[in-house]
Structures are given as C-alpha cells and as structure tokens.
Amino acid sequence: MSGLQESAGQALSRRGLLKFGAGLAAATTAAGFAGGQARAAVPEGRFLLDTPSYNRLWKNPLHDVTVLQSLAFDNVNNHIYTAQVQSGSTTAKNGDLVITKLSLTGTKLGYMILKGFGHGVAIGVEPVGATAYLWTETDGASDGENAWGRKLARFRFVNGATRTTASAELTKYAPIAGATSLTCAIDPSTNRLIMRHRMNGQARFAVYLLDDLKAGRTDNKLYDFAEPLAVDLANFQGYTAYGNYVYTLDGHGYSTTNPPPGDTYVTSIDMRTGAQVERFLTQAGKSLDLREPEGMAIQLENGAPKLCFGLASGAAGARRASVFFKETLV
Template identity: 60%
Template structure:
C-alpha cells in the first residue's frame, strides 16, 4: 500500500529509509522519546507465520530490547476459551525461533504485558489474579516475575511480586515504554477504560504517582492491545477475517496524546493482509540502534495450529 504523506524537513530525517536517515535515527537516543509514529506509513515484516510454544491464538507481544528477544502471550493449550485464565508465555529470538516458555495459571487473558530487562535476564509484567466471567478471565492486579524457562507459576507463587497502583481498578493490564522506563496501565474504573502512566521505579518502590491518567476513546472496536512511547499510547483494534470482515479487514491503530487525552490520529492497518484468519493481537516497542519501531502482532493459521507474525512502523512525525 502506498501512502502519500506530507513530510517536513524534520520529518524526512526521521523516515528511517536510506543511510542518512538510519544514521540520524541511530544517533538519536531512544530516551528522548520525541514525536509520534505516523500511522499511515507502510509496515515492514519482522517475523512471518512463526509457531509459538502452544498452538493457540497469539494474544500479545513485548520486547526485551537489551537482550534481543521477543516475548508472546497466548491462552494455554487445552484451556478452552480462556475462562480459567491459564496462559502460555513464549520467548523467541528476533527471527521467531522458540527459545523457551512458561505457564501462568489463573493470571487472566494476556491482552498486553511488558518486559523489564535486567542484565542478561528479563522480568515480565503481566496481569494476575484473573476473575472469570464464564467466557474469559481478566486480571485484577499486576505481577512482576523473572523469566525462568519451563517454570509454571500460579497466582500464589512466591516468585511473584504483585502491584495494584489504583485500589478500585479492575481488568488491569500493562505495557512498558522502553524509551522512558515508564509503566502504562490500562484499567477499568467502573464506567470505562483508562490509561494511567507511572515511573516504573516508583511502582516497584510501592509509591506510584500517576504522571498521566486519561480515558480511552469510545467506539474504537474490539480491543486487541496497546503500546506506549513518549507522550503517546497506541491502541490496536479489530477482528479476524470473516464473512462480516473481509480483506483488507477492520484492523485500526489509534494514537492518544497522554498529556491531553486527545485522539490525534487513527488509521487502518493492512499489514500482513494476505494472511489467512489475520487477527490483530498485541503491540510493542522495539528499539534498534536507538531507533524505535511501533510493532503489531497478527495471528493466522488454522484453529489447531495458529501462527504469529509481527510488523512494524518506523516513521516519526
């Protein structure tokens, strides 16, 4: 798909195409977290139709940018619709090779999660203490735990450290912005979904102070994941291909300004449009040579052998 976008001189230096642009991006430290992603820019494939540890639909993605790994969440094999809240966590190389897995029993649905690198290891931030509505399970707290290949955790495991930054919140998930080391938490406040953003260090210290707290816009469609970068949060919505959703599908990315609560851009994504099934699932921020990528996950394949693909955008405005 070709996009016709008006680009300023400043924006041209950020396009991420060509040697000069790549060098400019590499020289720009990710911690600056300047600008926002151009959602109408084309997407590039990172991994294409890769198997995860279990065969169920991909739910969400996150990146260990220090150690060069991708993590994914999905409903555990044999857990049906996910009402029990049992999840499979896969660790992948950047080319999609399976490097390990964990099982998380009773945690929730896995809509989104975060990765906190620690030396050569990684700590995962996920929902936990899932509550079932008979069809699916949704977490009521956040949990931090170290990735240990082959380990199975329950909600009472001593390996977990639990957090609840907002006492009366429900349906709680999180993502980590690697450019600012902030934790973005999506939660239900009784009347709608909101995003609260904290310093990750403050959350870990037990003294979370919200830097931002804004409402999620209404009418976005079926929610499938989110990612935070700088002053913006990006929301993924849409459903799998079907009779009522033929190609190119109803996958959209929406950008929300965390400072004002304003929806600043919304655009259809046709990334991976040739996939069968093609269900949007999860977002994440990858950092490559200091340059950020806005990534989205797509599930494909037949019900008993689902596959995962990831695409990314690099253009900032």
C-alpha cells in the same frame, strides 16, 4: 511473502529521522522529579500511522497452538516475548497463559506457563542485565468465558517454569483501588509503565515511572485518561507506548461479515491530553488467512524505534503469529 503490505512511500522520512534525533538529544522532560528520582528523557517523536508497514515475523509458531495475544521486546538482550491463552477447554475461563521466548528471527528459546493470570492482552518486559523480568496481569477473575486480571505481577522469566497466582516468585501491584481488568506495557524509551484498566466499566490508561511503581509510590502517577470512544472497546486487541503517545490496536479477524482487507485500526493518543491524534485502517499482512490483530510493542533496533503489532493466522489448533512494524516519525 512481502515485507511491504500497505501504501507506497518512504519507510523513514528525513523529517522523521531529524525528529527522532532531536527528541533524544533535547528531551522534553529531561528535568523534573517524581518521588525523588529524575524522570527519563522523553522523545518528542510520534509514529505516523498513514505510512507503510514492514514484516518482522511471518507465520511464526509459538509454544502453544492458540492465537497470539500480546508481545513485548527485550531490547537489551534482543529477544521477543509473547503471551497466549493456553490450549484446553477451560484455560480461557481459568486465565491460564503461555509465555514464549523467541529470538528476533523467531526461533523459540523457551517458555513459561502462568496459571490463573488473565487473558494476556498486553505484557511488559523489564531487562535486568542478562535477565528479563516480565510484567503481566494476575489474579484473573472469570466472566464465564474469559478471565481478566485484577492485579499486576512482576517475575523473572525462567525457562520451563510454571507459576500460579500464589507463587512466591511473584511481586504483585494494585496501584489504583477498585480498578479491574488490569494489564500493562512498558515504554523502553522512557522506562514508564502504562496500565490499561477499567473503572466503573470505563477503559482508562494510567502512566507511572516504573521505578516509582516498584517502590510502591503509586501517588506519583504521571497521567490518567480515558480511552477515546473511537477505539473499538468490544474488539480491543492491544496497546503500547512510545514517548508521550499511547498506541492501540482494535479489530476482528477475517470472516464473512469482515472480509479482506478487514477492520484492523491503529490509533495514537496523546497521553498528556488524552486526545486521539490519528486513527488508521491498516492493511498490513492482508494476504494472511484469519488475520486477527493481536498485541503491540516497541522495538528499539540500533536505537531507532519501531511500532510493532501482531497478526494471528492459521487454522484452529495450528495458529501462527506474524509481526509488522511502522517506523516513520513526525
């Protein structure tokens, strides 16, 4: 196994460190209010995508044997949470998901079963002390093959528990009337929730202060923009956000028509304008079999941000999850 899977270069440039430090010390939006609450400081750094990627997890088993769909970090308690479609002949159509709780080194610490929630393209984690609250899609509607959430749900992670869309433990949110295929991610650097959804068939992103959304203040939306056309909508595989930028993942697993190094792209989007900033063909984990891109998240390690993305591998019935990260900021 090699930690470095892409072009040679410095993993974290001096310029990147300076930018990160400046972004935290002199936040671009430390002032300003929404719904009576101060907005979190927004770091100015952007991940440079044309840089090396490094390995965080390698061929890690999850609770179920299906491919990884998404991941998120609890940066307070140092855990990773993943989502998969539950194994079975009708689970994808039903929207049944499995959540796995892992240590940062990949040791399995627990799991949950979610019945009827959706496809799990993205999830969020909200640490509350030693407890983690998960944010996922819910109320999945089937297209005949897969199910896609119509609302968001917040609920506490409880090891071994099963939740249905009718469970009393769920708090549900539908911030945009008429939106479908709702998923979400949480930016731990700003405490913002980023919701990807569809309106009239078009993929869009909406950005909220997490506290505003929890309080029902859906009119305090920070940004709302269309997904750039360069992103492959048919093979969209995940997203996350750091500061003022959304990052997306798209591509296929290896096949006779998509041989190594594959067609996995990472794209950055400026949420203030909706404009695409950079799009990069990544070769991270190129030695993996299957190598299907799945899921993105931000890890804060000793305060330093890492742009993480997942890759599924292994044979059907024995899938494994690998996680890589980029850390160079500009």
